[in-house]
Structures are given as C-alpha cells and as structure tokens.
Amino acid sequence: MEIRSSEFLRRVREVRPLVHHITNYVTVNDCANICICAGGSPVMTDGEDVADMVSISSATVVNIGTLNGRTVDSMRVAFSTASEKEIPMLLDPVGAGATPYRTETAEMLMASRPTVIKGNAGEIGVLSGLGGDVKGVDSYGSSDVASAVESLARATGSIVVATGEIDYVSDGNVTYKLENGTDMLGNVSGTGCMLSSVVGCYIGAFGRSIGAVVSAVTAFNVAAEMAVTRCDGPGTFKPALMDAMYNMDGESLDDRARYEMA
Amino acid sequence: MEIRSSEFLRRVREVRPLVHHITNYVTVNDCANICICAGGSPVMTDGEDVADMVSISSATVVNIGTLNGRTVDSMRVAFSTASEKEIPMLLDPVGAGATPYRTETAEMLMASRPTVIKGNAGEIGVLSGLGGDVKGVDSYGSSDVASAVESLARATGSIVVATGEIDYVSDGNVTYKLENGTDMLGNVSGTGCMLSSVVGCYIGAFGRSIGAVVSAVTAFNVAAEMAVTRCDGPGTFKPALMDAMYNMDGESLDDRARYEMA
Amino acid sequence: MEIRSSEFLRRVREVRPLVHHITNYVTVNDCANICICAGGSPVMTDGEDVADMVSISSATVVNIGTLNGRTVDSMRVAFSTASEKEIPMLLDPVGAGATPYRTETAEMLMASRPTVIKGNAGEIGVLSGLGGDVKGVDSYGSSDVASAVESLARATGSIVVATGEIDYVSDGNVTYKLENGTDMLGNVSGTGCMLSSVVGCYIGAFGRSIGAVVSAVTAFNVAAEMAVTRCDGPGTFKPALMDAMYNMDGESLDDRARYEMA
Numbered sequence: 001m002e003i004r005s006s007e008f009l010r011r012v013r014e015v016r017p018l019v020h021h022i023t024n025y026v027t028v029n030d031c032a033n034i035c036i037c038a039g040g041s042p043v044m045t046d047g048e049d050v051a052d053m054v055s056i057s058s059a060t061v062v063n064i065g066t067l068n069g070r071t072v073d074s075m076r077v078a079f080s081t082a083s084e085k086e087i088p089m090l091l092d093p094v095g096a097g098a099t100p101y102r103t104e105t106a107e108m109l110m111a112s113r114p115t116v117i118k119g120n121a122g123e124i125g126v127l128s129g130l131g132g133d134v135k136g137v138d139s140y141g142s143s144d145v146a147s148a149v150e151s152l153a154r155a156t157g158s159i160v161v162a163t164g165e166i167d168y169v170s171d172g173n174v175t176y177k178l179e180n181g182t183d184m185l186g187n188v189s190g191t192g193c194m195l196s197s198v199v200g201c202y203i204g205a206f207g208r209s210i211g212a213v214v215s216a217v218t219a220f221n222v223a224a225e226m227a228v229t230r231c232d233g234p235g236t237f238k239p240a241l242m243d244a245m246y247n248m249d250g251e252s253l254d255d256r257a258r259y260e261m262a
Numbered sequence: 263m264e265i266r267s268s269e270f271l272r273r274v275r276e277v278r279p280l281v282h283h284i285t286n287y288v289t290v291n292d293c294a295n296i297c298i299c300a301g302g303s304p305v306m307t308d309g310e311d312v313a314d315m316v317s318i319s320s321a322t323v324v325n326i327g328t329l330n331g332r333t334v335d336s337m338r339v340a341f342s343t344a345s346e347k348e349i350p351m352l353l354d355p356v357g358a359g360a361t362p363y364r365t366e367t368a369e370m371l372m373a374s375r376p377t378v379i380k381g382n383a384g385e386i387g388v389l390s391g392l393g394g395d396v397k398g399v400d401s402y403g404s405s406d407v408a409s410a411v412e413s414l415a416r417a418t419g420s421i422v423v424a425t426g427e428i429d430y431v432s433d434g435n436v437t438y439k440l441e442n443g444t445d446m447l448g449n450v451s452g453t454g455c456m457l458s459s460v461v462g463c464y465i466g467a468f469g470r471s472i473g474a475v476v477s478a479v480t481a482f483n484v485a486a487e488m489a490v491t492r493c494d495g496p497g498t499f500k501p502a503l504m505d506a507m508y509n510m511d512g513e514s515l516d517d518r519a520r521y522e523m524a
Numbered sequence: 525m526e527i528r529s530s531e532f533l534r535r536v537r538e539v540r541p542l543v544h545h546i547t548n549y550v551t552v553n554d555c556a557n558i559c560i561c562a563g564g565s566p567v568m569t570d571g572e573d574v575a576d577m578v579s580i581s582s583a584t585v586v587n588i589g590t591l592n593g594r595t596v597d598s599m600r601v602a603f604s605t606a607s608e609k610e611i612p613m614l615l616d617p618v619g620a621g622a623t624p625y626r627t628e629t630a631e632m633l634m635a636s637r638p639t640v641i642k643g644n645a646g647e648i649g650v651l652s653g654l655g656g657d658v659k660g661v662d663s664y665g666s667s668d669v670a671s672a673v674e675s676l677a678r679a680t681g682s683i684v685v686a687t688g689e690i691d692y693v694s695d696g697n698v699t700y701k702l703e704n705g706t707d708m709l710g711n712v713s714g715t716g717c718m719l720s721s722v723v724g725c726y727i728g729a730f731g732r733s734i735g736a737v738v739s740a741v742t743a744f745n746v747a748a749e750m751a752v753t754r755c756d757g758p759g760t761f762k763p764a765l766m767d768a769m770y771n772m773d774g775e776s777l778d779d780r781a782r783y784e785m786a
Binding site for chain 2: 020033070
C-alpha cells in the first residue's frame, strides 16, 4: 500500500477533529498544543462530564501517565462511551510494566478494544506478553518489536504502534517500519504523549486506518527532524517542534517520509 | 471615557497583586507565568486551604476548564470567601454550553456575582441567554456579541468580556469594542485562560473598574501583536508573548491601543 | 571541603537516576524536563501505585505546591516508603507559612526526616522557627538565613537549602553560601520547583551528600546565568535554561561556580 502522508495531513486540517483527552497532568499542555498544530481541536476533561464531552468528539485519547482511582473511572467511562457511539479511541499505556497498577489499568482499558494502542517498545512488549523492559515511564526496549506489535494487534484487533529509535505500526496483517525521527525526542518529557494526540487527530478524521496512523507518526517525526535543526537543546526543541508541525507542508512531508513494510 | 492603558500597567506593576487561581491543569503553567509577566504574583491552590489563600489574595480567578466534583467545591469556597471579604473575583466559564455540567457550574458560580465574567463569544452567548455556538472548549461565535455582553452585564452586575476576533467589554452601561490582537492567539491552547489571569491582576490592583478590564485585555492583545512578529509559529509565539508582556512599555501600549465605545 | 561540581555533574549523567516526584500541577512539566536536562529520568505518580514506583526509584521529590487531601496521603506514602527502603527524599515545602494547612503538611512530612529540605528563605525561616515572611507561595526573606538553615538542619538531620538572592546550604555542621544565579529566576513560575528536581537527581545518584546538593544548586544557577544572556525575557528564558542545563560542560561549571563556607 502506498501511503501519501500529504493527503492525510490536508484532510486532518480540513476536518479539524475535536479530540477529547484524558491524559496526565505532566504533559497535558504540550498535548493540547501539538493537537492544534496538527490540525485538531483539543478538549480535556476527566470530570463528571466525560461522557457528554466524548459524545461530541471525533476521537478520544486516554493516557495513563498519572492515574488515580478517580481518573481511572473517568477513563473507563470515556472508552465505554466511545465504544457505544463508535468514536475512535486511542490508548497510551504509559508505564505499563513498571507497576502492577499501570499494567492492570492498561489491560482493563484494552478490553474496550481501542482503535489504536500506542506505547513505547517496552510497554508494548509487556502488553503483548512477549516481554519488555520498563523502568519508571521510560522504556528500554523489547527484543523483537515487530513481533510484539503484530502479536498485540492480532490479540486485540487494535492498530498497534511501538515507538523507539525505529517505530513499528501493525494492524495484525501488515506491519510498517518507520524510520523518521531524531534522538532529541528522548530528551523532552512527553513527546510520546504528544504523538498520541497527533494520532488522535488522525483517527478522529479517518477512523480506523493504518494509513492514517502511519501518516500521523511520520508527520510528527518529520516535524521533529526539522525542529532539531532549529534548536540549541531540549528547551528550544519543543517550541520548534510545535512550529514545524504547524508549518508542515505536504510536499516536504512526502519527500522526507521513510517507511516500509517490515 | 478616556482610558490610558499605560497608567493601569504602571500601577499593576507597583501593586504586584497576589492573584489566587483555581484553573485547569492544561494551561495553569502559562497562567502563572503570564501573571508574573503582567506584574502580578500568582498562587494556585484548590485544596483544603482555599479559603485561607483567597483571604490573603488581591483577587481570585476561577476557570472551569477541567472541573470535577472536588474542584467545583473548591471554586464555590473561593467565590464565597471572596464575596464575604470583598475580594475581586473573575469567572472564566470555559466550555459553558458544551456540556450541561459546565453550563450549570458556570451558572452556580455566577450567582456569587463575580466582578468579571470573561469567556469567548460562544460561552458568553450561552450564558446571556442570547445563544452561542460552542464545540468542546472552542467557541464559534455568537450572532450579536455586543448585545450579549451588555445583556449579561446587566443581568449579573458583572463586567463582562467576550473574546473573539474583536473583543467586547461591558459593565451594562457602557460597552467597549477592542480591536487589538492577532489570529495566532487561536493557535495556542490557553490564551483565553492567560487573558483571565491578566485581568485578574488588574482587578486585583483596581477592583471593579471597566477601565482596568479594557486596559488588561488591550495590554495582552498588544503583547500578542508584538510577539507574532518575533515567532515562527505557535510554539515560539507563546514564549514571545510572555516576553512582550514582561517588556511592555507604556508608551508603545498607548500608541497601539485600539478600542472605542461600541 | 573542596567541591568539584564537574565531577558530580558527570556522575549524575552516568547514573541517570530515576527520580519520582509528587509535585504541583502548575510546574510539573518544567520539573520533568529539567530533570532530563540535568541527567535524570523523571517519573510522576501520586495515585495508587506510589509505593511501587518509589520502590524502584533512585530518589523521591515531594513538593506541596498544590496539595489536597488525596495528594497529601500520597506524599505520606511516598516518604514512608522511601524511609523504609532508604531511598533519598527531598521535601519542597512550597507556601509553608502562607496557610496553616501548608505549614502543618510540611511539618508532618518533615517527621519522615527527608534527606533534603529545600525552600525559599521565608519558608525555611518559618520551618526553622526563626521566623520568615511568606505571602502566597513567594517568600520575602528571613532576617538571618544562614542561621535558619543551620538550625533547621540540626533539628531535623536533613541537609537544608534556602534559596534567595544568595542561597544557603547546611548540614548542621557546615554551611555554604552560594552566589551564582540571576534575578530572572524570580520572573518564571516554578524555578524553585525545578531546582528541587535537579537536587533530586543529585541525591538520587549520591545519597546524602552536601557536596552533591551544593553542586546541584550551583549547576542550576550557572545554567540560569548562561540562559539569561540568550533570552529576551521570562518566556524565552525558560527554554534557554533547559538548553543550558542540558549543554552544561564541566569546565565552564567549575570556572563559574562561586560558593564558600558561610
């Protein structure tokens, strides 16, 4: 399958999907801003009006980065509402494997069959049952990431994304290997969360589409490649990343995109 | 009435008002920082010491961007404490009209008769009863914003601000139309919240004063006009906006200020 | 004692300590990012998995900037777990002295005998019993800061840091006076919180070491001196501070370090 990322980019900006988030309080502001820069409109709520807000949204993104009893309940409501109304949903299982509470919460949420599960290689390794190495909320890899994404995609019916130096995306049938990006992404807290918001915009516009997910990850990573040439370190990289995402033109994106079937 | 924004700016910096906030966890950091850049001193607390903290503050800002049962209780305490002690208070009814919970919470808080109610055109349209169009936390306007601010100001006794391409400020008797600003403000999450913090500083220094409110909105919008010339996109716009607010000189402010009675 | 800050810097980067935080929702993102730039790996959790996460961390940082009943319970668990497992812990008693709830919470947490207590001069003055002047979460000094840090260090067994134009660090026996820094730090919300995260990295790598604490404060302040020459105001100062911390070389650090026994 040939994926023209520029077409996905254009369409997301046209649709301007409303993307509901329940995400962690560490990186939530960056998620909101990258969502706007990617062409979406973010809304964050984890209180009594979760179901009402999810119901009017184009997609919902649930990130368990800072979870507690109250917000886990809200996450459950967000996903059950999205399931019922067939609204695309993304799960970012931050820190699954680091503590039992996180692993269990991720597994509970996976039971709602999210459209996309996006984690780093360690988290996806843990959830796939193939094993992964997770310390805190940072991952130190999984021995065979391509197998892990494929296996988890088959088990769940979700499109699965595992990030790392190389990113993998699988729907259980086809698996892509994505090579864009920069090491600088690892020096900023929440770039994984930001990527989840971008993917949330794309599934908000396209629903369950592996082309949309590959395009979302590629657009974000290409923006990061551009930003790293315009910064002096992690501090100035983050605003440059926002700018690059906002200013992305389709032609540059297609020229720089590097992915292939794994 | 002639309003010299430079005089208000100078005085806020002299007073350095302590501005208590209960605001959303998405944009709270930007609120704290713009408050400092505007000349105030921010404090955020929504826990058991809300009443104590409000009591020593010059103003309190309540923003319902991410609300839940616990924080709504704290908002109620903040406003009742402020009422009792005659401390200026601002309500930012984020997302009123998007979900019933938000509309009801905004209405409950309006009953405390806040000094200022500041929302976007859609939220103010909804709260005025004249109708507005709200999706998520972004507004898509109200047919007649000038009427909405005036009507809501009369009904509540508050000074009412409705933001949009053009901003309107009314105390029920006089209505101002403010023309400063830049579209880039719409590309950054929380610029409305940041404006509420700036207005909070001004009412913290001046109490109920339409001149102070007009000056606060104008200072923020002029800073935005300056910042947009020094950025490459939404990412670098935000730090440039902070810098411009911090470096604002009274002469440039008065030169660039554009408002008139509506 | 001669302290070579460059040696501490090098070692922290080698160890890459996992630093658990329970901190306020205002400045938490900056804490995560400065932690990475200082050489650590941040993790924030205040939910049901606090004890599990603290148990795998190199240090825990507790900051009471935005506290409520739920998070105070989590703070207690974090410190009791750290005590039991002999994991270094830092307390940042934000706003102690401003409200009784904050003072009492700080005192409750001090009973766990944190490795480091770091506050501004007013907070440390209050907690030492020598008196301090605190308004909101900003401090207006203490008459005799050197005495306050020494006295509090003796009473608690903690290494105590009091920040201000000049910073003081004491273990009860030796007290250092640290002269690096810039006034611009006072124009950005959360620079005190960020410093706590940096100190958290250093005690995560070194345990209870006054040399590590002095080096952490000095590295942060030298980064701030470098950043202030590369910014136009508080907005661009913050990313420049991150960059400077990340790019810090040991030689420049040793050259610029200015501290002496008080």
